[in-house]
Amino acid sequence: xxxxxxxxxxxxxxxxxxxxxxxxxxxxxxxxxxxxxxxxxxxxxxxxxxxxxxxxxxxxxxxxxxxxxxxxxxxxxxxxxxxxxxxxxxxxxx
Numbered sequence: 001x002x003x004x005x006x007x008x009x010x011x012x013x014x015x016x017x018x019x020x021x022x023x024x025x026x027x028x029x030x031x032x033x034x035x036x037x038x039x040x041x042x043x044x045x046x047x048x049x050x051x052x053x054x055x056x057x058x059x060x061x062x063x064x065x066x067x068x069x070x071x072x073x074x075x076x077x078x079x080x081x082x083x084x085x086x087x088x089x090x091x092x093x094x
Contacts, residue, residue, distance in 0.1 A: 021045050 005018045042051055058076075065073040 017045075 002019075002022060005015055009015065044051060061072055061076060064070075068074060068077045
């Protein structure tokens with residue numbers, strides 16, 4: 001099954017998406033390199049569109065309220081504390 005995609009296309013994005021579907025995204029904390037982690041909020045393959053929309057919304061929120069002083073900003077700050085998230089931390093930050 002894995003070689004079928006390589007036979008059908010040389011599009012790296014398509015190959016990567018299929019690989020993600022087959023192997024899973026690994027462990028976000030870096031404890032496992034592949035497989036299907038126990039996602040609590042969203043599965044990156046199944047919820048790709050929702051995650052993209054959330055990322056756009058987050059960028060808009062930060063652009064409008066960089067200090068997270070408004071109602072939504074305070075909610076995001078609370079989520080940051082609950083999930084122990086810090087801007088710039090981790091491989092996917094940016």
